[in-house]
Amino acid sequence: MSEPSAGTRLGVLKTYKLYVGGRFPRSESGRVYEVTDSKGAWLANAPRASRKDARDAVVAARKAFGGWSGATAYNRGQILYRIAEMLEGRREQFVREVADAEGLTRPKAAAQVDAAVDRWVWYAGWTDKVAQVFGGGNPVAGPYFNLSTPEPTGVVAVLAPGTPALLGLVSVLAPVIATGNTAVLVAGERAPLPALTLGEVLATSDLPGGVVNVLSGRTAEIAAPLAAHQDVNALDLTGADADLAKELETAAADNLKRVLRPQPVDGPGAADWTADPGTARLTAFLETKTVWHPTGALGVSGSSY
Amino acid sequence: MTTNQTKGKKKQEPAAERPGTAAARPGRSGGPSPLFAYAPAPESRTVVDIAPSYGLFVDGEFTEAADGRVFKTVSPATEEVLSEVARAGAADVDRAVGAARRAFPAWSALPGAERAKYLFRIARIIQERSRELAVLETLDNGKPIRETRDADLPLVAAHFFYYAGWADKLRHAGFGPEPRPLGVAGQVIPWNFPLLMLAWKVAPALATGNTVVLKPAETTPLSALFFADVCRQAGLPRGVVNILPGYGDTGAALVAHPDVDKVAFTGSTAVGKEIARTVAGTRKKLTLELGGKGANIVFDDAPVDQAVEGIVGGIFFNQGQVCCAGSRLLVQESIADELLASLKRRLTTLRLGDPLDKNTDIGAINSAEQLARITALAETGEAEGAERWTAPCDLPSSGYWFAPTLFTNVTQAHTVARDEIFGPVLSVLTFRTPDEAVAKANNSQYGLSAGVWTEKGSRILAVANKLRAGVVWSNTFNKFDPTSPFGGYKESGFGREGGRHGLEAYLDV
Numbered sequence: 083m084s085e086p087s088a089g090t091r092l093g094v095l096k097t098y099k100l101y102v103g104g105r106f107p108r109s110e111s112g113r114v115y116e117v118t119d120s121k122g123a124w125l126a127n128a129p130r131a132s133r134k135d136a137r138d139a140v141v142a143a144r145k146a147f148g149g150w151s152g153a154t155a156y157n158r159g160q161i162l163y164r165i166a167e168m169l170e171g172r173r174e175q176f177v178r179e180v181a182d183a184e185g186l187t188r189p190k191a192a193a194q195v196d197a198a199v200d201r202w203v204w205y206a207g208w209t210d211k212v213a214q215v216f217g218g219g220n221p222v223a224g225p226y227f228n229l230s231t232p233e234p235t236g237v238v239a240v241l242a243p244g245t246p247a248l249l250g251l252v253s254v255l256a257p258v259i260a261t262g263n264t265a266v267l268v269a270g271e272r273a274p275l276p277a278l279t280l281g282e283v284l285a286t287s288d289l290p291g292g293v294v295n296v297l298s299g300r301t302a303e304i305a306a307p308l309a310a311h312q313d314v315n316a317l318d319l320t321g322a323d324a325d326l327a328k329e330l331e332t333a334a335a336d337n338l339k340r341v342l343r344p345q346p347v348d349g350p351g352a353a354d355w356t357a358d359p360g361t362a363r364l365t366a367f368l369e370t371k372t373v374w375h376p377t378g379a380l381g382v383s384g385s386s387y
Numbered sequence: 388m389t390t391n392q393t394k395g396k397k398k399q400e401p402a403a404e405r406p407g408t409a410a411a412r413p414g415r416s417g418g419p420s421p422l423f424a425y426a427p428a429p430e431s432r433t434v435v436d437i438a439p440s441y442g443l444f445v446d447g448e449f450t451e452a453a454d455g456r457v458f459k460t461v462s463p464a465t466e467e468v469l470s471e472v473a474r475a476g477a478a479d480v481d482r483a484v485g486a487a488r489r490a491f492p493a494w495s496a497l498p499g500a501e502r503a504k505y506l507f508r509i510a511r512i513i514q515e516r517s518r519e520l521a522v523l524e525t526l527d528n529g530k531p532i533r534e535t536r537d538a539d540l541p542l543v544a545a546h547f548f549y550y551a552g553w554a555d556k557l558r559h560a561g562f563g564p565e566p567r568p569l570g571v572a573g574q575v576i577p578w579n580f581p582l583l584m585l586a587w588k589v590a591p592a593l594a595t596g597n598t599v600v601l602k603p604a605e606t607t608p609l610s611a612l613f614f615a616d617v618c619r620q621a622g623l624p625r626g627v628v629n630i631l632p633g634y635g636d637t638g639a640a641l642v643a644h645p646d647v648d649k650v651a652f653t654g655s656t657a658v659g660k661e662i663a664r665t666v667a668g669t670r671k672k673l674t675l676e677l678g679g680k681g682a683n684i685v686f687d688d689a690p691v692d693q694a695v696e697g698i699v700g701g702i703f704f705n706q707g708q709v710c711c712a713g714s715r716l717l718v719q720e721s722i723a724d725e726l727l728a729s730l731k732r733r734l735t736t737l738r739l740g741d742p743l744d745k746n747t748d749i750g751a752i753n754s755a756e757q758l759a760r761i762t763a764l765a766e767t768g769e770a771e772g773a774e775r776w777t778a779p780c781d782l783p784s785s786g787y788w789f790a791p792t793l794f795t796n797v798t799q800a801h802t803v804a805r806d807e808i809f810g811p812v813l814s815v816l817t818f819r820t821p822d823e824a825v826a827k828a829n830n831s832q833y834g835l836s837a838g839v840w841t842e843k844g845s846r847i848l849a850v851a852n853k854l855r856a857g858v859v860w861s862n863t864f865n866k867f868d869p870t871s872p873f874g875g876y877k878e879s880g881f882g883r884e885g886g887r888h889g890l891e892a893y894l895d896v
Contacts, residue, residue: 215561220886222868223545230872230886315877328668335663337832338656338675338878360563362896369876370883373851373859374866 098128098274100135100298101281103142104291110134115299117275120185128274131299133307136266139295140311143237143264146292151234151262155210162206162260165287169199172283176248176276183247183273197356198252205256208364212261216365220372227375232368234262235340236315239308241301242277243321244270249355251277254320257363259293266295266314268305270321274298302326309333316340316367320353342366428745430532435523437609440471443479443632444615446486447625453478458634460608463529464742464751464786472608475631480600480640483629487571487598488646490626495568495596499555506551506594508621513544516617520610524582525742527609529751529787530705532743542867543586546885549869550590553890557595560887566894568596569672570648575638575662576611577654578604578753579708579809584653585611587884589628590869595893597649600629602641606754608632639665647671651892653710656807656833656878674882674892676710676874678807679835682828683713683864684850686821687722689840693862695729698813701838701864703737703791706752707811710879711836713864715804717824720817727795727815734778734791741783752787752810761789761810768794768803773814799830807833821846825853834876838864857883 098117099106111134114127129135150158169176173195181191212232220228238258243250247270258265269277281296297304301321308314309330317339319327324344331341342363345353440457442449456474461467475483494502513520520543521535528535557566572592576584581603592599603611615630631637635658642650642662652662653676666673683701685694701713718726742750752758769775773794782788789810797804797814804814818824828837837856839847851859857875860866867873872888874880882892 220868220870220872222866222871224866224868226863226866226868228868228871230888235876324668331667332664335660335667338660338663338677338880340881341667365891369857370872370874370888371851371854371857371859371876372872373861374863374871375847375861376863 096126098126098278098298100129100131101278101285101294101296102135102139103145103295104285106281106285109299110138113299117273119182125182126275128278128298131297131304133303135297136304136307137311139266139297140237140308140313142292142295143266144313146290147234147236147264149290150259150264150293153262155213158260158262159206159209161288162202162209162256165283165289166199166202166206168283168287169195169202169280172279173199175279179276179279180246180248183275184245194246194249198249201249201252201359202256204359205260208257209260212364212368215361216368217370222374225377225379227377228372230370230372232261232365233371235367235369236263237266237313238263238316238318238367239266239268239305239311239314240318241268241305241321242270243353243355244272246355247273248276248280250320251280253355253359254318254363255294257359258318258367261364261368263316263367264293266297266308268301268308268321269296269298271299271301305330306333309339310336312337314339316342318342318366319344340367425746427741429741429743430522430525430536430745432522432526432743435519435526437470437523437526440473441609441612441632442473443475443483444612444628444630445479445483446629447619449615452476453482458605458632460527460606462526462786463606463753464783466785469526470609472612472632475602475633475637477640479631480637480644483600483631484571484573484641484644484646486626486629487600490624491570491598494598494624494627497596499557502594502596503551503554505621505623506547506554506590509617509623510544510547510551512617512620513540513547517541517544520582520613522743523613524610525750527607528578528581529742529753531747531750532745533747534705534750539580539583542869543582546583546586546869547590550594550889553591554594557890557894560890562891562894562896566595566896569893569895570597571646572597572599572649572651572893573641573644573647574599574601574651575641575654576601576603578607579705579710581607582610582614585614587653587889588651589614591884591889592649592651592893593627595890597893598627600631600641600647602631602633602638605632605634642666649893650674651882652676656880659880672892674874674884675880676882676884677835677878677880678809679710679712679833679875679879680715680805680807680831681711681713681836681838681856682715682717682831682854683838684717684818684824684828684840685719685722685726686824686839686841686843686846687719688842689722689862690842691722691726691729694726694840695733697838697840697860697862697864698730699733699737702813703749703811704865706750706789708753708757708809709865710807711858711865711873712809713836713838714808714813715828716813716815717818717827718815719824720819723815723817727793731776731778731793734793737778737780737791739780739782739788739790749791749811752789755787757809758787758789761808761812764803764806764808764810765792765812768797768801768812768814771801771803773797773801773803799827805831821850825850829853829855832878835874835879836860
């Protein structure tokens with residue numbers, strides 16, 4: 083933020099807001115916190131979401147679940163691809179935000195943004211393949227038609243990893259909504275600005291309001307009411323450290339949320355966000371429904387066609 | 388108590404028809420049951436030789452508990468003590484987990500085709516000993532021999548056969564080119580289908596290369612101990628399967644053991660939540676198969692006779708002690724009277740009594756505790772204003788019995804419409820539109836099973852699509868198959884057992 087001087091134009095700063103139910107509210111608490119770049123210089127004030135904001139986000143996500151899970155897989159794929167298009171269109175803005183957030187060089191930040199766009203494209207293509215790959219007919223030993231179909235779990239609370247600030251959050255968010263879940267996304271605490279700006283991309287991508295809700299603030303403060311919330315069906319703990327993850331997983335047991343535990347930050351099994359994402363994040367928030375029906379019989383004449 | 392007044396044991400007409408067949412249905416309701424009198428047809432007990440005492444099965448040997456504790460297992464139909472069984476404590480859990488850990492490297496390194504052959508052997512031996520195991524299960528559990536003989540045991544053998552075939556084909560199962568086993572699986576199973584639940588747990592665990600420590604329920608330990616003998620006959624390497632009879636404290640110790648890599652539990656939702664808290668923050672992979680309050684939805688165009696058979700099978704199979712029981716009947720208002728009349732007529736023909744009698748439809752409740760729980764919930768139903776109807780049948784003088792019971796005038800707020808009773812008690816609610824049926828069906832903390840009865844195909848698909856339940860039976864109920872994934876939504880648990888899906892719980896994916 084350079085000082086204004088004669089002949090230069092004073093920039094218009096952006097007020098970063100939450101993204102809940104398709105709208106951009108401030109935190110109901112009125113609180114903000116300072117977001118700084120990697121060298122400690124002030125970048126912006128981000129909303130510091132409260133328990134109430136978290137609950138409002140769950141209500142919005144639940145409201146959106148019926149429509150989003152009931153949309154055709156083709157339609158969801160189209161919308162995820164549209165998100166990729168919108169993100170690509172705002173590439174420069176995200177490169178700047180990612181570079182600021184993580185202290186990356188421009189080329190490295192650009193590579194991350196490109197990877198994030200590509201990740202939306204990857205998951206856009208998955209929406210109408212999941213049912214075939216993970217479901218199917220079962221050859222039961224009897225006169226029954228028996229079909230297993232994957233279905234979305236419901237409302238998923240997602241704790242985004244701190245870094246990579248954009249690729250990490252896209253990598254955890256896209257698989258959740260690709261299959262028809264709705265999400266309450268808690269942005270990485272230290273570098274939330276790319277997540278909040280992503281809300282603007284989502285809002286202009288034909289994604290119904292409430293399918294994704296983005297909160298920023300203190301992760302532990304927002305995550306606790308989400309983990310204990312009786313109308314949240316699943317919890318992705320990727321952005322939690324080991325102590326917080328244990329506490330949240332314990333709270334999540336109260337209504338038997340499906341829990342995806344965090345991967346180690348380093349060492350064996352560490353998350354590699356640039357690697358092929360595989361399907362584990364898609365299947366973590368799926369239920370399998372199996373439907374039986376008698377096949378009946380055509381009688382004696384039916385056996386000979 | 389209106390239903391548990393006791394009379395002479397099995398003195399009433401000892402005749403029966405099989406639910407599911409339409410033979411000899413009497414044409415009127417109420418009054419004394421106008422059934423044919425059948426002579427008693429007991430299955431012989433001599434096919435099974437129950438020893439006076441059993442040990443724990445650890446590292447290929449039967450041993451006493453470290454602290455020497457034992458407990459008695461009784462026949463719920465007669466309260467006769469069947470045997471005395473060693474009760475595993477924390478030290479025994481440690482020993483068994485150690486044995487399983489030592490067995491793991493060699494077992495997981497075996498070529499899949501070799502592991503498969505062990506499982507095929509086990510499947511075959513179970514088939515050979517199936518009558519013996521059926522009688523044993525009926526004695527220890529109280530369920531009718533017709534069910535153990537025709538449902539439990541064939542499904543047990545089929546489950547081992549099915550997963551045997553997967554052992555050398557795991558790289559084709561869709562979990563990557565080289566899916567790895569997890570290690571030691573700690574498994575805790577319930578008393579309602581003792582040997583079948585063992586099969587659901589042990590077969591996929593072994594096929595994928597894990598080793599097992601399994602705790603059977605305290606009221607039904609015997610078939611698991613006989614299974615240990617099956618493992619010995621099959622030549623299974625020592626330590627691959629360990630069986631630890633015991634109570635809840637044994638299960639808790641097993642679940643909490645730091646050297647267990649995988650926990651699988653079937654049982655109540657309350658215990659499932661406790662287990663989820665125990666494994667929080669650990670590396671242990673968890674699958675839970677918990678309670679249910681299945682809605683059985685009958686539309687006005689359903690074939691009433693078939694629907695009645697499905698409703699009866701849905702809630703009175705295994706005395707209603709089934710997690711996926713269709714314990715809430717949702718019937719379209721326009722046919723409610725007709726359907727209920729038919730249903731009551733059918734229930735008067737059910738034979739309750741000696742589980743070993745081949746004509747028995749309704750056996751004993753598994754334990755005094757469970758009977759007390761069912762009785763208390765039924766009394767709550769009455770106290771809350773639901774209307775109770777109990778099938779007219781005499782109950783034996785000893786053992787634990789509960790006559791088939793219906794509640795009508797039930798609303799969604801009633802305890803009998805919300806809580807899992809796990810007994811032969813059906814709550815009847817009505818609806819007018821498909822939307823209302825779906826809303827009521829989904830209005831539950833559970834999401835394990837549901838039934839849909841209608842002749843209209845598009846309605847089946849539309850309703851099944853909207854139900855939040857892991858298994859939907861349309862125009863049928865309570866069907867099981869090893870190839871068909873089973874498990875719940877919501878607080879009915881997570882993970883699937885059966886089919887390709889069932890492998891995931893035991894693989895590092």
